[in-house]
Amino acid sequence: MYMETSDEILVARAANGDGGAFRSLLQRHYATIFRLGFRVLGNREDAEDLAQDICAALPRKLATFKGHARFTTWLHKIVINAARDLIRRKQATRRKASGWGEAEVLRRNEAVETKAELDWLSNAMTTMPQDLRETVALVLGEDMTHGQAAEVLDLSEGTISWRMSEVKKILRGIAKKEEML
Numbered sequence: 001m002y003m004e005t006s007d008e009i010l011v012a013r014a015a016n017g018d019g020g021a022f023r024s025l026l027q028r029h030y031a032t033i034f035r036l037g038f039r040v041l042g043n044r045e046d047a048e049d050l051a052q053d054i055c056a057a058l059p060r061k062l063a064t065f066k067g068h069a070r071f072t073t074w075l076h077k078i079v080i081n082a083a084r085d086l087i088r089r090k091q092a093t094r095r096k097a098s099g100w101g102e103a104e105v106l107r108r109n110e111a112v113e114t115k116a117e118l119d120w121l122s123n124a125m126t127t128m129p130q131d132l133r134e135t136v137a138l139v140l141g142e143d144m145t146h147g148q149a150a151e152v153l154d155l156s157e158g159t160i161s162w163r164m165s166e167v168k169k170i171l172r173g174i175a176k177k178e179e180m181l
Helices: 007-015 019-041 044-064 071-096 115-126 130-141 146-153 157-180
Strands: none
Touching (some): 007 019, 007 071, 019 044, 115 157, 130 146, 146 157
16 A cells, blocks of 8 residues: 555655554665664664664654655665764763773675675775765765765765765775785
């Protein structure tokens, strides 16, 4: 019944208490919520927690969706902001714990790339600033255009292009250092 219904109509119905519409939205977009959270956070457990937190908060957040952008763009913003909040909370917790932190390694299992390439890219990504990681997660991970990523991050398209250029420079530098070893 809801499979042919647009996201915007489902949002309106879900905001008015239609549980079926809400379930349909979650079925359509849970994988995106988790995937983007994982790419930004670099940790499966954190991404799972983030996705669950977003799903729990989404019913009351739906009332704030005004339809000025596509629902998916709005949802990407929700995920990015929630990931930023989680990172801040974890950093505060680490500082309280006298600097003892966990080593986190990004692991992605995509069929096109080999495990060694993924491990290398994941390790390289952990060395990048958070703003660059978010940009890469949207542009490469979510296959967004620079314009779409700019909309999600509330930046100009030129800033996204610059960030992607910086990512390429960083990755080339890492690869060059490793070749010299």
